[in-house]
Amino acid sequence: MKKQEKGSSLSLNIRRTICYVVLIILSVVCLFPYLMLFVNATRAHVEIQRAFSLLPGKSLARNISNVLDNTTILIVRGMINSITISTLTAIASVYFSAMTAYAIHAYDFRLKKYAFNFILLIMTIPTQISALGFVKLVTAMHLKDTFIPLIIPSIAAPAVFFFMKQYMESALPLEIVEAARIDGSNEFHTFNSIIMPMMKPALAVQAIFTFVTSWNNYFTPSLILTKAEVKTLPLWIAYIRSADFTKFDMGQMYMMIAFSIFPVILIYLLLSKFIVQGVTLGGVKG
Numbered sequence: 001m002k003k004q005e006k007g008s009s010l011s012l013n014i015r016r017t018i019c020y021v022v023l024i025i026l027s028v029v030c031l032f033p034y035l036m037l038f039v040n041a042t043r044a045h046v047e048i049q050r051a052f053s054l055l056p057g058k059s060l061a062r063n064i065s066n067v068l069d070n071t072t073i074l075i076v077r078g079m080i081n082s083i084t085i086s087t088l089t090a091i092a093s094v095y096f097s098a099m100t101a102y103a104i105h106a107y108d109f110r111l112k113k114y115a116f117n118f119i120l121l122i123m124t125i126p127t128q129i130s131a132l133g134f135v136k137l138v139t140a141m142h143l144k145d146t147f148i149p150l151i152i153p154s155i156a157a158p159a160v161f162f163f164m165k166q167y168m169e170s171a172l173p174l175e176i177v178e179a180a181r182i183d184g185s186n187e188f189h190t191f192n193s194i195i196m197p198m199m200k201p202a203l204a205v206q207a208i209f210t211f212v213t214s215w216n217n218y219f220t221p222s223l224i225l226t227k228a229e230v231k232t233l234p235l236w237i238a239y240i241r242s243a244d245f246t247k248f249d250m251g252q253m254y255m256m257i258a259f260s261i262f263p264v265i266l267i268y269l270l271l272s273k274f275i276v277q278g279v280t281l282g283g284v285k286g
Helices: 002-040 046-048 062-066 075-107 112-123 127-140 147-154 158-171 174-182 189-200 200-216 220-225 233-241 250-275 279-285
Strands: none
Touching: 002 189, 002 250, 046 112, 046 250, 062 075, 062 250, 075 147, 075 158, 075 174, 075 189, 075 200, 075 233, 075 250, 112 158, 127 220, 147 200, 147 220, 158 200, 174 189, 189 200, 200 233, 200 250, 220 233
C-alpha cells in the first residue's frame, strides 16, 4: 500500500511539473510580443532596423518626446478621445445589457421567447452590412465628428446581453427578486442595489471585453470621425502606418502602440479582481 501511495504521489508530482512547464512556455510565448514591443519602444529607428535585441535601448525619452511633441499626430488628444468613448461605451453596454437580461429573466410576458430570439438574431448581422445606412443616418442627424454615434448604439449589445442572461440563469435565483418585492423594494432599487452587486464578476468580464473592443475599434470611427481633434488612437496609428516610409520612425510607432496598450492593461488590472469572485460570494453580499 505504501509503495502504491508513493508511486501515485510521484506520478502526480510528475504530471504537475509537466503542467507547470507547459504553462510557463505558453506564458513566455504569449508575453514575448509585448516584451519586444516595450523593448523596441526604447530603441531608435536605426537600432530597430539594424538588429534584433532583447535589451532595452537608450531612446525611451526621445521616443516619448517625439510622440508627445508631434503637432501632426495628436496622440494625447487621441488617447483622451479613445478613453472617453471606450469608458462610456463599456458603462452603457454593461448596464443596459444587464437591465435587459434582468427583464427577460425575471419577468413573464407574452412575447418573452420571441424577444429573446430576436435579440440573438441581431448577433448574426455583421456591422458592415448596416454601415452605409448608419453613416447616412448620422449625417442626416448632423452627428458626424461627434462621439454620440459611437456611444449610444452600444446600449444595444446582443452579445453582452446573452452573456448576462446566461449568467443570471445560473447565479440569480428568482426567490431573491420575490423576497425584495415582498419587502417593498421597487424594481429599479432591486436591480441597482441587489442584482448589480451579485453580477459583479459578469459585469467586470463584459466591461473589460467591451472596453477593449471599443478601444481597438477602427471601422466605425473611420466612417464617423474626420476632424483631427476628435480622432481616436487607432485612427492615428493607422495614419502613421500609411505615412511615407522615408519619414517613418519605427521607434515612434512602437511608442505609440505602447501608449495604446497601457490603458487596456490598467483596466484589466482594476477589474480582474472581480472576475475571480465566486457566485456564492456574490449571493452572500447581495
